[in-house]
Amino acid sequence: MLYRLVRPMIRDGSSIPYFVQRIPADVRARAVGLKLSVPCGGETISKSIGPKTVTIRFSLRTREPSEAKLRQAQAAAYLESVWRALREDAPVPLTHKQAVALSETLYRAWKDGDGRERVTAMVHDPETSEWDRDYDGPSEAERVAEWEAAAQTIARLEGDEHAQEQALGPIVNRLLLAKRIRRVDHGTRMTILSEFRRALHDAFTARTRNAEGDYSPDPMAERFPEWRAPGVSASVSLATLYADWRREAEARDVTDSTFKSYGGVVKRFSAFVGHDDASRVTPDDVLRFKDHRLAEGIKPKTIKDSDLAALKAIFSWGVANRRLTSNPADGISLKVGRAAKTREKEFTPDEAKAILTHALRHECSKREATKTCAAKRWVPWLCAYTGARVGEVCQLRKQDVRREGDHWIITITPEAGTVKTKEAREVPLHEHLIELGFGDFVERSADGHLFITKRGRHGATYRNVSKKVGEFVRQVLADRGVAPSHGWRHLFKTRGIEAGIVGRVLDAICGHVPSTAGDAYGSVTLRAKIDAVEKLSRFAV
Template sequence: MSRPWKHPNSGVYWLRRAVPEDLRALVGKREEKRSLQTRDPAEAKRRHAAALADLESRWANLRAGPKPITEREAHKLVAFVYDEWLEQHREHPSAKTFWQVGLVDRLFVDPEDRPPRSPSDIKSYFTIEEGSLKVREMEDWCLQEAQSILRWKGLSTELGNTRTVARALARAVERASLTLQRWANGESDSSSYHLASVAPGLSTAPPQEPLPLPDIVQRWAAERRPAEKTLYEWSRVVRQLGDFLNQTDARRITEEDLIRWKSAMVADGLRPKTIQDAKLAPIRAILQWAVQNKLLKSNPAEGVTLDAKSKQGEKKRSFTDEEAKLVLKAAAAERDPVRRWVPWIGAYSGARISEICQLRSEDIKQIDGIWCMAFAPEAGSLKTSGSERIIPVHPALIEAGFLKFAATVKSGPLFAELAPDKFGKRGGNGTKVVGRFVRQLGLKDPRLSPSHSWRHRIKTSGRKFGLAQDILNAITGHGAKSVADSYGEFPVEALYREISKIPALDVRG
């Protein structure tokens, strides 16, 4: 995992990243090194994430091969120039004399394609000597800077691309120079000025008010009415993003910001699935809601994703017969109701542990003469609408005495000893209890989930013993695979017939 590297002599942090083998010929070296120019660990971590995102973007462009740059892409590519130009001259805006304001429309009017006058002598615009530049000199400078930016981004520097980016660069510097003129005259940042002569077609409307992400979350929640836990978790993710960016204005968040955030989480060692599903997905959904409600013009998170596919040796698996027997035999000897019954219910229903732990005595009932477990929202929130369902009690559970245990609870939760969390859910503590119980039996394989592997096993058993696929999905609470599957109901008799096809495990002896 790439992390900031502290130089043993200077104490300055660096980015060091091995160049992938397929790019070494193009890059011309085996390792990329870049000073982060700080000795502060926290600041180094932030700069490392930004530098890493920039580097990975460059490598992606190199892999994609040469392609033409559109005007829209060019303006996006040089957007940073505007901010950095202002920052360079912020304190003394009147001292800026390098760029000749008003000449931008005379640049690149010559149809002849010509390279920069000195393409090998690319100087930063921060170090250009002060003085008046004629049109040709300004063009050459823009072309040189454009080539520098394209090379750093791993993009083709063919003349068409260079000129397209150079034009966009000229417009960015012109806009910044006009802003500096206003500052030199004592005008505030909010003062309006006409952009038509700078970049024809750009809006001259005043800047929009900030749109804080937390405000979007509250408006989204008022409309969508998510579960309390979902609102809590999504609000926390929004705060995490705001802390990383040091701002929460949704109108200022860019795709590059989110890529930097993603890279920082990868560097912190978060699992890809966590980053994709628990971090990026909420932000993407919230911003998309803002787009749909005309609060934002576009969703910067739309294309920011992460490959969360399980790698070899990481995919969760079912309990084998021998592992299942080991757990159920040990559970049968337990007096604690959670360790005694939660594994057994999971083994013969495939229900989620959060669903099992919030079962109530009134949820164990006879329907058409068949004992069933009802998973209802009245007992606690469910993951999806399909999670509200009926599962017949498997004969193995009845034989083990589950109905007798349920009858001892007159009303309320079957597992009342599990303390509910702030959202009233007992599943979190139930997961911890069952997890410790199963792991102490010697089942250490990380691919084995002490609770969730029962859901994998019920699916495996369903295939092995020929359960009807649509009924198996109804039992596990998985969504319908087709429109046809959503028609009609699932009679309890049919559910019981299918689940009874799964034989009981012999845990005696």
Template sequence: MGLLMPTPVRNPKTSIYELRVRVPADLVEIARGKVVGLPVGDSVRQVTSGDAVKVSLGTREPNEAKTRHAAAYAALTSFWAALRNGPTALSQKQTFALAGEAYAAFVAAFDENPGSAERWQRVLRVNSAARAGKLNPLAIPDQRQRLKDIEARFGDLVSGLIANKGLVIDDQSRRNVLMTVADALDRAAAINLAKAGGDYSGAGTTAVYPAFEKPGTRSTGGGAASKISLVSIIDEEKRRRSLGKDAVGLNAKTEQKFRRHSASFTAFADSDDAAVITTKLVRDWMEDLLAKGRVSNRTVKDMLSSVRTVVQWGREHRPDEFHPVANPVSGVAPPEARSRPSSDLTYTLEEARRVLAGARNSTNHNTRWLPWLCAYSGARVEEIAGLRREDFFKSGDDWFYHVRAKPNRSIKNINSERRVPVHPALIDEGLIDFLDRAKLGVRLFTRSPSQDISRFVRGTIKIERNVPPSHGWRHLFEDLCTAAGVSDDARAYITGRGTGTSRDRYGRSDAMLPGLAREIKKLKRFF
């Protein structure tokens, strides 16, 4: 006669069901004090083992309690099996995968509100001190002290990562995970430091970290039956878009966003198998994001849209086998989101004049010229930052610059490629003299300049209102065009916006340049 499977136990005081299971006799001493992560609903709860294991199932509903109990008990028995088999040595890939989960969690948690730059500078300093064995200034920073400090700084997090996977790993594997997590959290802190300064250009997505696969679960087959992950779908879409002589490719920032949002869903689902995605699972993920309140409804809506797009790509790649009936994400209604008023996103004229006046005294090319170029074009700062000397040209008496995709330089969409007229104020400001001193084939500005601009606007100019330091010009330019009577077609073209009509696909030859120059000259100067 086999052993009976335990069932949920109802707590008489709270009426909430619990899992209560005695540890097998042969494991009591081995398991005592060990921490295991047990899935309960949508979360993983870390439980310390004694003579028994007890955890609340978080529900008073009997059927739901049975479902949760079964999942938690399965994870517990898997953990017991790992104890019996002895410590496992993790591969390098598994080590990096665990570090990647820590990285993704720290980037996602602070994406909406990263806090102050000082906070992340302090985190990086303490991380560095731990790795150098200098958390205690009186201790000798030898190898033993370094390992002790790294354990003190990152040990609890690593224990949680290992427990949540139901793993029992050897000492060397733990040391490897500690060191790799330390590196990953430095990466995350650097990303959050940039975001604290208003620089979201890096976003936080990285291809360094693979998805975690438990020992013994790696797929050995290929072909049609092999597992499809959201990451592999993005990789395939990127490959397809790069094919052909005139390929445009997948926009780098779009790719980063899709990878970041897909990673959030995969972490919630605790599986990288995109074939198991259901409408209910996606809805549960969305509601979990909303309930935690770490990101705005608008961001959740964007995350949902990203995953829906990636799944749709997968259906296009493998129409006969990957969700052939319908896209499961399409069945989830996005949350309502309240947009910030446009006035909150736009520089006032007084603020704009302060920034431009301050830029005149800057010796940093980013803060000297990018505000001026954005102010008189409404361009996205990344578009301007990618310009080289050869992108500027003269037609008749007027100067223009060409915003276009190049190797290592992407644009947002097909409407973003354009030739922008240079306002006379920029000529008088000395822009052409600046270009004459520039070298051909070299970027005029540094990559990801948003952090420089944010520090300049917030720290040097002291703009205290929460206007986006770079994107605020785009909103202001639109308003100035309206006030000056710039035609809607010219405004849409100069800013790289589509009108939604067939005109977006026609024309754009040299014949339009004089008209664009004429329209830009309608704008009044800031000074």
């Protein structure tokens, strides 16, 4: 089943996105009374479902868009597994080994505590310049007595199923649900309760030794096996995990560029750790990989938004689909500082003139493909007058260009290739492009893509063409502080503002998502776009 991915929501007056998901109607009644521990970054958020609860809502606790998307997906995957467990609602049998592994969480929580009991407060006397203990807190003897009493209380629960259920039942329910298990059979539950009681007794005994001044390693800490969820195989390859994640992601129209990026990350990560077993990957492996990529000189933003994002998404899918017991990349991130701004992201007038003149004067070489030559001639000009992404222009087809009366229109559509917003849009062409001969070029062209030459199964893509166009532009654009093609999108917006074009119309032409919920109402018509484009001045070359 595909789990629901909804966009993070922004509340009025807040810059921090919220996770909001309705509880499915078919499981709402069975969900009442549940206490959820929803993962959010490296933390968990407790949410209780009452009789009147309709949605699960909480802050994603980050302003970073990429991190917010990851946390959104993480929470959605967790909730989908809860809803699935409620729908199936069949008791799950666990082995004794799994029950012991499950109890480790309780043991660690109580044995390690938060460290406050191990701190001795000291007070400085300015008159004597001496330090002395602060005896306001419990003494060592009192702490020893407290932990001994706790251990004895837990010991008395042994063999009493009713007392164990009363004392430990709610904790068992929460930890089972955190492991995506709604219910277990009666025999399993009794085993889990017994192991939880034993884990607490061991933890309290260890705390008693600590209070007595003995901080040697607790031998009982080594008795817990690794948790493996029911149905999780002992080994799953990284390549298989990626392939299965991709198969499901294709149904959500994830872009080819994301698949290419994530696939590359998986291959690099597998080579780095020296194996292909996803179940053996640890958080330390991910941390070492992050440090390795930094040492290679990779930009922090690339590591955060590509490397870590890929690992988190794929491992999270593995957990949600019971291929893995945990996500080793969960909670691992990288702070990205703001880069120093040395110039605007758009081309200067001189740079724009140099690029367009270079394109206008380009002549095909004997060894250059006809469509590549055409791309160098027309792609910079089309980007300059449409504000479109270079990939959207490179994948234009003859059928995507039409004439309506005195106006020429291009349709940027996912049918031709990758479109970031996954939505088709119509963009009117400036009359200067037609005067330069673009309309004649289209009419002379064969059916199909204007700038891409297909070669068999693995034919050229817009990325091959856009790369060549970028290299061509770099022949006259020396400043590496501006992108050779994306600079046109920034310049188009600037020229549009200077011409007095409404921002919403500029967004519709460029393919930018509405900036507010209100802007999503109504449509920017083709007529409004034509009027806007007619306001743009010509480029002088």
